Amino acid sequence: MLAFRLTAAGATALQDVPVPEPGPGEVLVRVGAAGACHSDLHMIDATAPRHVPLTLGHEIAGWVEALGPGVTGFAVHEPVGVYGVLGCGQCAECLRGRENACRSGFGGIGLTRDGGMAEFVVVPARCLMPLGGLDVVRAAPIADAGLTPYHAIAMHRCALQAGSTCVVLGVGGLGHLAVQILRATTAATVIAADIAPDALALAKRLGAHAVVDTEDPDAAVAEIREHAGAADVVFDFVGLSATLDIARRVVATGGHLSLVGLGGGTLPVSPGGWTLPFEVRITLPFWGTRAEFREVLALAARGDLTTEIQPFDLADVATAYDRLRAGAITGRAVVVPGGARA
Numbered sequence: 001m002l003a004f005r006l007t008a009a010g011a012t013a014l015q016d017v018p019v020p021e022p023g024p025g026e027v028l029v030r031v032g033a034a035g036a037c038h039s040d041l042h043m044i045d046a047t048a049p050r051h052v053p054l055t056l057g058h059e060i061a062g063w064v065e066a067l068g069p070g071v072t073g074f075a076v077h078e079p080v081g082v083y084g085v086l087g088c089g090q091c092a093e094c095l096r097g098r099e100n101a102c103r104s105g106f107g108g109i110g111l112t113r114d115g116g117m118a119e120f121v122v123v124p125a126r127c128l129m130p131l132g133g134l135d136v137v138r139a140a141p142i143a144d145a146g147l148t149p150y151h152a153i154a155m156h157r158c159a160l161q162a163g164s165t166c167v168v169l170g171v172g173g174l175g176h177l178a179v180q181i182l183r184a185t186t187a188a189t190v191i192a193a194d195i196a197p198d199a200l201a202l203a204k205r206l207g208a209h210a211v212v213d214t215e216d217p218d219a220a221v222a223e224i225r226e227h228a229g230a231a232d233v234v235f236d237f238v239g240l241s242a243t244l245d246i247a248r249r250v251v252a253t254g255g256h257l258s259l260v261g262l263g264g265g266t267l268p269v270s271p272g273g274w275t276l277p278f279e280v281r282i283t284l285p286f287w288g289t290r291a292e293f294r295e296v297l298a299l300a301a302r303g304d305l306t307t308e309i310q311p312f313d314l315a316d317v318a319t320a321y322d323r324l325r326a327g328a329i330t331g332r333a334v335v336v337p338g339g340a341r342a
């Protein structure tokens with residue numbers, strides 16, 4: 001089968017590899033679609049990747065193809081989403097259902113073991129979530145681009161009451177789903193900010209109450225403050241120093257900062273140095289829990305969440321990542337091994 005693999009620092013290749021065999025407790029999934037996440041670009045750019053060679057792709061939906069020894073409860077051809085987080089299952093956080101905060105370290109399908117940018121992927125059976133009637137291709141990004149903002153929003157729900165204002169910085173794969181989750185599950189006013197005009201148009205269409213161009217950061221800060229005064233919650237889905245600085249300058253005293261984007265920027269925190277207002281709370285969320293995956297899929301099933309997708313054939317996966325890097329994807333690029341036009 002074809003698989004798009006990270007082979008060394010900065011090096012990727014579409015390779016012909018054997019179809020993997022499901023071991024005990026595992027399932028072979030025929031990939032219906034896999035989303036191209038900006039985190040894959042960070043992995044490609046890492047100077048010393050720890051898991052190579054590795055098939056990329058951690059946002060997966062597809063159909064059960066074969067059950068490994070001992071697996072019951074799934075039917076062949078059943079449509080499934082893949083919960084990609086792999087915790088140890090035994091530490092205090094895993095036992096609380098928070099595998100995404102596993103104390104034994106960080107693991108994930110397409111991060112530390114082969115992922116879904118391929119025709120097939122093998123995953124532990126406990127990772128499978130029935131998709132019901134959801135479209136498999138549109139469902140794939142929900143496994144991360146939907147789940148991660150859902151979890152980040154849940155962490156700050158107490159500050160997202162009626163009359164409060166939040167800011168979404170970066171309306172890409174994660175951000176465009178964040179806007180919809182905020183509208184569907186909170187009463188907060190949503191201001192969406194991006195440098196790309198197409199992203200701002202999408203945010204407006206998906207229900208943002210206001211949109212702000214961040215090309216000129218000073219003007220963006222002034223405009224956000226005009227709308228919001230100061231923001232109760234700022235979600236940064238970019239993580240560059242430029243966006244962290246906007247977040248710092250617009251957050252209210254007692255407000256919340258949710259730093260989701262992994263852009264490698266720096267936010268100075270200096271008690272007494274007046275870098276941040278008093279009483280601010282900062283979180284660094286990672287992915288989400290299995291229960292939250294079920295909940296965010298339910299939002300999609302109810303029609304409150306629609307993934308804006310740009311489909312690519314598996315043969316064109318490198319082009320999908322090139323476009324993502326160039327900022328030329330609106331919504332989420334999804335790779336469809338069965339054919340983007342199928």
Ligand SMILES: NC(=O)c1ccc[n+]([C@@H]2O[C@H](COP(=O)([O-])OP(=O)(O)OC[C@H]3O[C@@H](n4cnc5c(N)ncnc54)[C@H](O)[C@@H]3O)[C@@H](O)[C@H]2O)c1
Pocket residue numbers: 036037038039040042144148169170171172173174175193194195196199214237238239240242243259260261262263284285286287324327331
């Ligand atoms: N913490 C987690 O668990 C987690 C999970 C998934 C992704 N991520 C990270 O979240 C980030 C976003 O991922 P994505 O797949 O949505 O990326 P994406 O490329 O789809 O979207 C990024 C968006 O940010 C916008 N942007 C870039 N520079 C900007 C600026 N200066 N001001 C405003 N907007 C700007 C882009 O135009 C684009 O719309 C990445 O860093 C990714 O690694 C984190």
Ligand SMILES: [Zn+2]
Pocket residue numbers: 037038039040058144145
């Ligand atoms: Zn991701």
Ligand SMILES: [Zn+2]
Pocket residue numbers: 087088089090091092093094095099101102103104
């Ligand atoms: Zn654990």
